[in-house]
Amino acid sequence: MNAGIIIIGDEILIGQVVDINSSWISREMNKIGFRTETVITVGDDGKSISDAIDRCLEVADVVFMTGGLGPTKDDITKKVICEKFGTELVLNEAVLANVAEMLGRRGIALTENNRGQALVPATATVVNNAVGTAPGIMMEISNISHSVPFVSTSSTGGINSLPETLPERSRRASRRVELVGRNKLLFSMPGVPFEMRYLMEHEIIPLIKKHYNLKPVFHKTLLLTGIAESILAEKISDWEDSLAENVKLAYLPAYSSIRLRLSVYQPDDTTESYINAKVEELKRIVPENIIAYEDIKLEELVGKLLKDKHFTVATAESCTGGKVASLITSVSGSSEYYKGSVVSYCNEVKADVLGVSRADLEKYGAVSSTVAEQMASGVRRLLKTDYAVATTGIAGPTGGSDEKPVGTVWIAVATPTKVVSRKYVFGKDRAINIERFAASALSMLIVEMEKEC
Amino acid sequence: MNAGIIIIGDEILIGQVVDINSSWISREMNKIGFRTETVITVGDDGKSISDAIDRCLEVADVVFMTGGLGPTKDDITKKVICEKFGTELVLNEAVLANVAEMLGRRGIALTENNRGQALVPATATVVNNAVGTAPGIMMEISNISHSVPFVSTSSTGGINSLPETLPERSRRASRRVELVGRNKLLFSMPGVPFEMRYLMEHEIIPLIKKHYNLKPVFHKTLLLTGIAESILAEKISDWEDSLAENVKLAYLPAYSSIRLRLSVYQPDDTTESYINAKVEELKRIVPENIIAYEDIKLEELVGKLLKDKHFTVATAESCTGGKVASLITSVSGSSEYYKGSVVSYCNEVKADVLGVSRADLEKYGAVSSTVAEQMASGVRRLLKTDYAVATTGIAGPTGGSDEKPVGTVWIAVATPTKVVSRKYVFGKDRAINIERFAASALSMLIVEMEKEC
Numbered sequence: 007m008n009a010g011i012i013i014i015g016d017e018i019l020i021g022q023v024v025d026i027n028s029s030w031i032s033r034e035m036n037k038i039g040f041r042t043e044t045v046i047t048v049g050d051d052g053k054s055i056s057d058a059i060d061r062c063l064e065v066a067d068v069v070f071m072t073g074g075l076g077p078t079k080d081d082i083t084k085k086v087i088c089e090k091f092g093t094e095l096v097l098n099e100a101v102l103a104n105v106a107e108m109l110g111r112r113g114i115a116l117t118e119n120n121r122g123q124a125l126v127p128a129t130a131t132v133v134n135n136a137v138g139t140a141p142g143i144m145m146e147i148s149n150i151s152h153s154v155p156f157v158s159t160s161s162t163g164g165i166n167s168l169p170e171t172l173p174e175r176s177r178r179a180s181r182r183v184e185l186v187g188r189n190k191l192l193f194s195m196p197g198v199p200f201e202m203r204y205l206m207e208h209e210i211i212p213l214i215k216k217h218y219n220l221k222p223v224f225h226k227t228l229l230l231t232g233i234a235e236s237i238l239a240e241k242i243s244d245w246e247d248s249l250a251e252n253v254k255l256a257y258l259p260a261y262s263s264i265r266l267r268l269s270v271y272q273p274d275d276t277t278e279s280y281i282n283a284k285v286e287e288l289k290r291i292v293p294e295n296i297i298a299y300e301d302i303k304l305e306e307l308v309g310k311l312l313k314d315k316h317f318t319v320a321t322a323e324s325c326t327g328g329k330v331a332s333l334i335t336s337v338s339g340s341s342e343y344y345k346g347s348v349v350s351y352c353n354e355v356k357a358d359v360l361g362v363s364r365a366d367l368e369k370y371g372a373v374s375s376t377v378a379e380q381m382a383s384g385v386r387r388l389l390k391t392d393y394a395v396a397t398t399g400i401a402g403p404t405g406g407s408d409e410k411p412v413g414t415v416w417i418a419v420a421t422p423t424k425v426v427s428r429k430y431v432f433g434k435d436r437a438i439n440i441e442r443f444a445a446s447a448l449s450m451l452i453v454e455m456e457k458e459c
Numbered sequence: 460m461n462a463g464i465i466i467i468g469d470e471i472l473i474g475q476v477v478d479i480n481s482s483w484i485s486r487e488m489n490k491i492g493f494r495t496e497t498v499i500t501v502g503d504d505g506k507s508i509s510d511a512i513d514r515c516l517e518v519a520d521v522v523f524m525t526g527g528l529g530p531t532k533d534d535i536t537k538k539v540i541c542e543k544f545g546t547e548l549v550l551n552e553a554v555l556a557n558v559a560e561m562l563g564r565r566g567i568a569l570t571e572n573n574r575g576q577a578l579v580p581a582t583a584t585v586v587n588n589a590v591g592t593a594p595g596i597m598m599e600i601s602n603i604s605h606s607v608p609f610v611s612t613s614s615t616g617g618i619n620s621l622p623e624t625l626p627e628r629s630r631r632a633s634r635r636v637e638l639v640g641r642n643k644l645l646f647s648m649p650g651v652p653f654e655m656r657y658l659m660e661h662e663i664i665p666l667i668k669k670h671y672n673l674k675p676v677f678h679k680t681l682l683l684t685g686i687a688e689s690i691l692a693e694k695i696s697d698w699e700d701s702l703a704e705n706v707k708l709a710y711l712p713a714y715s716s717i718r719l720r721l722s723v724y725q726p727d728d729t730t731e732s733y734i735n736a737k738v739e740e741l742k743r744i745v746p747e748n749i750i751a752y753e754d755i756k757l758e759e760l761v762g763k764l765l766k767d768k769h770f771t772v773a774t775a776e777s778c779t780g781g782k783v784a785s786l787i788t789s790v791s792g793s794s795e796y797y798k799g800s801v802v803s804y805c806n807e808v809k810a811d812v813l814g815v816s817r818a819d820l821e822k823y824g825a826v827s828s829t830v831a832e833q834m835a836s837g838v839r840r841l842l843k844t845d846y847a848v849a850t851t852g853i854a855g856p857t858g859g860s861d862e863k864p865v866g867t868v869w870i871a872v873a874t875p876t877k878v879v880s881r882k883y884v885f886g887k888d889r890a891i892n893i894e895r896f897a898a899s900a901l902s903m904l905i906v907e908m909e910k911e912c
């Protein structure tokens with residue numbers, strides 16, 4: 007089954023906001039067996055939204071729209087839906103009560119704009135939003151001909167024409183209970199990510215699951231580090247050619263790692279053992295590089311390794327400015343093994359708090375093996391942990407020299423038995439360097455932990 | 460002028476990677492007067508890529524494609540371009556030399572896959588990639604009829620049909636020197652963000668600028684804090700209605716702030732003074748809430764305020780786990796005013812390193828006004844700064860109680876003259892809570908700094 011996603015908002019098209027909704031929806035739908043065919047981003051413009059709906063209905067069974075449902079005047083999604091599916095906006099008392107309650111809890115009085123949020127297309131099914139004021143909306147579309155969808159509940163009203171009679175409210179209530187099997191579904195949700203997620207998790211996914219019954223896609227993801235994408239591709243080329251035709255291989259390079267994903271879209275009983283056998287073959291080809299046999303982030307793997315052994319870790323960060331700490335603590339439950347970080351963005355803090363030798367800072371400079379190792383040892387001692395990782399480098403765009411260009415970083419890992427350090431040289435982009443430095447710190451910590459265990 | 464963007468990659472459609480290229484391209488193109496009409500994301504599939512090109516050429520003057528140019532076998536963009544525009548892949552010696560040099564610098568030998576990267580469509584103009592091995596490609600498209608584009612250099616070869624004669628290499632060289640004015644342009648770039656950015660900044664944007672000559676869009680963005688979107692909309696409703704017809708207003712709510720953006724797509728000499736007058740009116744309506752009159756991020760505003768007064772700041776973070784530090788240090792030049800952070804993810808570190816009273820930790824709990832204030836004072840003293848901000852809260856999903864539910868955070872700001880703290884209560888989502896806590900910490904720091912200055 008296919009999904010289509012429409013992201014609505016001038017703020018996205020102008021580049022002021024990055025769309026994170028489509029990747030989340032795709033990931034979650036994939037788990038229940040839907041493949042996203044396309045994501046179309048359009049502005050707050052009726053014609054563009056309408057065209058995008060047509061395009062998605064051509065290729066997808068379920069269409070998700072996010073954005074354009076807020077209380078402000080640039081939000082027009084509901085009006086487009088009405089015009090397109092020949093219906094009109096009616097006030098929904100349940101939604102209005104929800105809006106009033108949501109606002110009341112935050113001590114905010116109901117405004118005329120908020121009342122507008124309680125208007126929903128007459129033929130739509132309301133998807134309750136318990137975490138925000140804009141309701142979700144579901145339209146059921148039974149018949150697509152020449153890419154022009156018709157509304158199932160209105161035998162007379164086609165697209166772009168008003169229905170002769172508006173469906174009664176009672177019909178809406180009964181449709182909520184029982185959906186006709188294979189009709190296409192169109193969902194309109196708020197663009198605020200956590201509201202969208204709430205609606206999907208609590209209302210929409212359960213609803214879709216109930217009405218379609220597909221096998222999930224089989225995915226096997228491996229995490230590799232310490233190898234360039236092109237070298238890997240060359241090394242495993244024969245193995246790749248040997249994969250059965252229904253197996254799709256994707257390379258997903260990240261900042262300090264590559265994920266290899268094997269996908270089977272029509273899995274059967276033999277799929278899992280077949281894939282496991284192919285993974286065993288792969289292990290023999292690149293034995294040094296595979297650090298995990300699951301779709302796991304570096305920061306999650308750090309946590310898993312530490313938790314398994316009841317070890318703790320601390321970080322000392324200069325150039326990464328809290329990024330390593332932030333990644334580690336993005337994982338729920340990280341307080342079990344993570345004690346904290348000293349972000350030493352100036353030499354004074356390196357010396358005063360972490361105990362790095364002032365003489366060494368002078369002699370070798372802050373970006374050096376010696377300083378990185380003293381930072382790692384220093385924070386391990388200060389925060390009393392088993393492991394520690396430290397970064398010191400030049401993220402850029404300024405601060406580089408011929409000897410130590412922008413993109414240079416020294417990373418040190420302190421373990422219960424030793425301290426090791428390594429230099430990496432990356433590029434010129436500050437934001438990317440910070441990501442790469444932080445990912446490399448996690449990779450290096452993982453490799454050292456796996457060596458000792 | 461309009462732009463269209465095509466993002467290619469199964470990894471995007473499966474939700475494993477978030478597309479950040481389209482927002483960057485849109486933002487940069489907007490600066491030079493292009494409005495992005497649509498962004499279409501498709502998988503590594505020829506038909507989908509081809510359809511997306513048609514769609515974009517219908518609505519856009521310039522089409523950008525990212526992804527599908529790497530050295531691995533799932534990358535097919537170049538093949539699709541050849542089939543679509545009736546040409547074939549030829550080895551480009553200059554690209555091959557670049558690939559060999561790029562790899563050589565990293566001590567990697569040229570593989571057969573890498574040689575494949577030097578194949579480019581015969582009628583394409585190569586856009587040199589100095590930071591990666593996959594070249595950019597430019598196709599010039601002179602004639603669009605019935606949404607089927609034809610290639611200017613081949614009078615016989617339409618879409619999906621092979622040309623009777625392949626254009627000679629020499630013709631390519633001459634086209635590189637002079638572009639025909641208003642032909643549509645199609646660019647194919649690598650999906651790796653920093654490579655795409657490099658190509659855009661150094662090659663493609665200068666090229667587009669040279670050949671089109673539009674006025675830039677006029678934008679004025681205001682940053683507001685401490686007001687809900689719906690309240691703001693209600694308060695400024697009359698003002699909004701009074702805006703001239705060619706002015707577009709957008710609300711861009713973020714975690715602890717709202718940006719209001721006024722856009723004029725056909726600006727003239729009077730635009731700036733008109734908009735300034737409307738901003739003056741707005742100031743009288745919401746005098747307390749506007750914290751900046753430019754499109755600036757909270758972390759950038761923190762830096763600006765500190766730099767103006769030669770003040771320094773430090774952070775002490777519990778629940779935000781380095782996120783506040785990470786935001787502050789994402790700004791280039793932050794080492795001028797940011798000295799560092801203590802991420803105290805356990806009480807031991809709060810007491811031992813930051814000097815929070817163990818008795819108070821016991822009595823009030825870690826998530827309390829008292830502890831937040833002692834963290835802020837403690838880190839201000841330890842790192843010897845003018846200002847400090849501290850966070851302590853419950854990001855979730857576990858760790859909440861009736862009295863202190865998940866989403867509760869105490870934020871404290873220590874200034875040269877006082878320490879203040881405030882409680883905020885947000886939602887249940889860990890990742891969102893961390894973002895909101897961190898943004899609120901920056902907002903609170905800004906408000907306190909603006910009060911004192």
